Amino acid sequence: MSHDVVRQVLRLANDTHGLAVRCERADVAGVLAAQAGRWSESTATVVVAGAQKRGKSRLVNALVGVSGLLPVDADIASETHIALSYGDELAASVRRGDEVEVVDPARLAEYASVLGDPALRRGVTGVEVTVRHPVLQGVRLVDTPGVDSLTAGHRHATVAALGGADALLFAVSAQDQPILRHELDFLAEAAARVHTIAFVMTKVEDSVGWRELLTENRERLARAVEALDPRVGKRLLAAPWLPVSAKLAEAALALTQAGADERAAVRRERSGFPALERLIGRWALRRELIRAGGVLTVTTSAARDLAETAGDAAAVESADEADVAARLSEVDAELADLAERRRARRVAGLDQHLLAREASRGAKVILDGYRRTYENEVADLGSGRAIEAYLSALPDSLDQSLAAAWTEITAAVEDVATAAFDSYLKAMGVDAPVVDLAILTRPDAPTGHAARPGAARFDVLAEGLPTVMMAGSVSYLATILGAAALSPLAPVAIGSALAVGFFTHKRRLAATTRTKAALTTAIRDAFTAATTDITLAVDRATLTWRTTTEQHIDEALAARHKALESRKRDLSTPALGEGAPNLTTATTLLDRAATLHNALESALRQPD
Template sequence: MTTPDPNGPVARLLRYANEVHALAGRCGRKDLAEVLAACAARWKDECTDIVVAGAQKRGKSRLLNTLVGHPDLVPVDADVATNCFLSLRRGPKLTAVVHRSTDAGPVQLPITVESIPDYASMRGDAGKRRDVVSVDITLDNPLLDGLRLLDTPGVDSLTVGHRQVTVAMLQRADALLFTLSAQDQPVLRHELEFLAEAAERVQAIAFVLTKVEDSANWRTLMEENQARLRTFVTEAVAENPARAVTLTPLLSAPWIPVSSKLAEAAEAKRREGRLERADALRARSGMDALERHLRAFAEGRESARGATVVAAALSVLSSLSTTAQDDVAAGSDDEGDVTARLAQVEADLEGLTELAARRRAGAVANTFLGREVAGIVAARVAEIRQPYENAIATLKKQEQVDRYMAELPMSVQRSLEAAWSQIVYDVESLARRTLDAFARDLGLDPVEFAADPSAMPNLSQVQVRKDASADVPGEVDMVRDVLPSASIGLSLGGFAASLLGPVGFLLVAPAIGAAIFMGRRSMEKVQRNQAAIRGALRDQFAAVSREMTLDLERMVATWRVGVEQAADESLMKRRKELEGRRAELKAASARSAADRRKARESGQDRIAAIETLTRRGQELRRELATAVAALGAGQEASPAAP
């Protein structure tokens, strides 16, 4: 890494971080000093880390494969596994290494590239992906020179573990590519909330609109996404003006429309020697514009990392300010200053007592969440079951029954899988509304949690069979079966006799009766099979409904316990801090006049230093934000036509 300009923003930033680190050390806050040390430790890393995030089915994994020129490298048919991420960096050859975290310590396991989905995909082998932290993939691609691409779990399928992994990756990210699809619904609330959280940690952000090749209105969808983002940022800043610093830059982040499909087609044409056509498809794909942005992020990584350091420093200064103000009040010659400070602390403690009571009442209300799950499951399963009931009623012939039966198990499984995604969404929405309201009532930030639609009950047991007895002839009832058929046959046979004579009557009447008898038996067989199918479906749907309900009740209970534990920990931490401040203030008031004066002067000096450092940090942050916003400036995205 080149030596930074001593008067440039990077050098000034490093000096600034060292000053804040030293101040935290002088104040006895080793914990805060370590936060800055961890941020500054990445300066020696000359590889730019770019996190690629987005919801499932937004084209994220296929985009990565296209960028590195290996269509089947990263699994695209399933999400990245919980607690896992994939790292793609440059190396002399194509390799893959699994990193595991075990009780005995970290373990590295070289694997074949073909087996990556077994270890890194939600549809892989559960035994193999256990304890997997990451899969490190190397390949010789010039694009990755100085770049490391990090593929993370989908932001809509996040279990607690999923979200923790993705957010943790943002801590080490120099830039973020957030994918949205031109063929799916516009950006959703949970995606916007993730972006807000990401913007707290990363300033270099670009939006990638995938799958533009088959969408005639991708520009309209992109404008709608941008409008939703503006509305979200405006409302968030109006509610909390302090968030303007981190959220407003999202509005100027670049949007890059791309098509992996067109880029892959371009490579195919190039292999065929049709270079002119290949170049045209490549230009329409938008991949060149995206690669230019990636290179710009790499070249400007110091500015991006600097923004992260400044954010951490400002947070440290805010924490140091409270203690300094307490020392000034405790050392004041006016006893009223200490009294007022103590009164505020006591009022805050009383407020915590009230919050604890509300927390208990809210926890009781939260227990009813699980009971609402069964109703959601029953309603959704009934919706998908009705079309099957309607279809069964249309089966009139045995060959129709047989054909329907052959297709039924897979059809039911697909329907249940689709229903599961919607059910999970309904349950998650209900839980989020309820638990977010619980958190807000306690003065807490919304607790992040989400379901994993891929972690559904095992539906491989779907085995809908018609009743075996429907295929068995069974006993013939002379009164019910034979006599009516014979009677009808004689009646029709009399008509035949008038046309064919006695011989015709003797030949035709039994044949007609037999045909009617067999037709009736065939119809009854179909009816028995219809009833058997209905019964089997009823039993199958009931069993799956029970499994879904049980899994979702467990899921909701886990969320509820997690939110309530987070509330308890937050309340306990706040109480401990307030009680510590109260003890310090009381002890300070009992000191000698000289000691109080010394504490006051020390506090005043620290407050002055904190205010100065805070102003400098805000100036640096604005300067770095401008530098980050300029990354990739002039790199116009290709108008990827459909």
């Protein structure tokens, strides 16, 4: 049955391509040809997606048995995906346009993470990794940016990756809140493109309520699909859910390496990874059937476009003035809406200054929090030795704190920008462009964090005279206490010694106070400089993002305007007599596609 379904899908795609050529729709024919070009691939491409911090990268690391291979502490850069395939040894390469560079696998984060080295990751569009692991035989795993990151980059990159996907693994954490709106929106878009989907619930090892969370996730998914195409909704509801623990899988690997095979087997079974590996292995074996789903999805969309083109031509040929007028009215209405959006784009636009001001305000709040921590530490310093130790550690400590603050600031800027870009792009009716997040780079740390205060000068009037006066007072006290019995000079000696000791301590206290004041000033200066530099970096990045996005919107609106004008001309031009038969062909193709969708879904549910 499976082979027959695959043959019918390929025949449908071929017939649809032929109709696209006859209708002179080179754009549609090109999409179908590109999809056909993937048919010869020997591996099934499985895209791993999910929101940030859902454990998808750690999941992939555990699947291939290499802890720390993919960056887990920061998201993948928006322009980048990381693909893992089977190879004789662990190796990695990065792609910049047509150039490929072999890199150390241990340094992948520097090339692919949003917190990596900007100079290294600039221009990187993909990272290829080979690992010698059975799960990758016949499979290519693609780790993608988080779907909840900056809208103008990460989500678009992940959606784009679905164009070459045969299956989707969507990660949901057992330790976080239930599946969210933006995740459901992404899944709706993904399920319209990919037939084969599975959910992976990560981090179940430390969640006692993961079963209840799983039930709630299923219920939210069921409510969300009510507004979708029934076929897409059915696909999502039928997707399996697999609870897994990368932490337990890593522990099992460590036990295996230590020779504790029995304990490792128990941990591995508890991790849920054997079931996940069996699912991926099944996808690898059935990759032709799974890939046929992608071909069928693209073909169905193409047939719909061709039906519209042929319908316009048929209406013109039939001389049905009412039908043609209705179609022209539809085009004119969309052209008017498009013109209004273009006017709104020029008048409104993104307020870059407002964005930068809000982002900078958040950065200042974060930096102020770090600064206050240092000021409190300085206030608690007591001895000169403690101050010396603190001074020695301060430069490195400040650098680490500023790096940590920058991580928080980056996340805060993304939150601010996400809201602004979402609203703006939705108003314009345009999909998000890919924006280079690498332009938001951490400025160099301020130099000269805390200069050591100079040696304190002994002030005779302020310190010497009070010392003599204090010596007399202490001598008198010693006499009263009976120290004169020791020696007539004893009271003077004791008094002088105590006085010198007291004022030495006083002088040290004064020096300590001056040093702490200087330290506090130096720390404030360092954070003031950091705030200035970071504000400038955020302002520049926001300006570039705004420019890129507005250029993308202008291009998208112009392209749509061109397509509408072309359709309007076709509706106003006498047809060549092929519209009606082409419409009949397109309708037949859509009927065949509907039948094949059902047959394919049934075949995918069949056991091996």
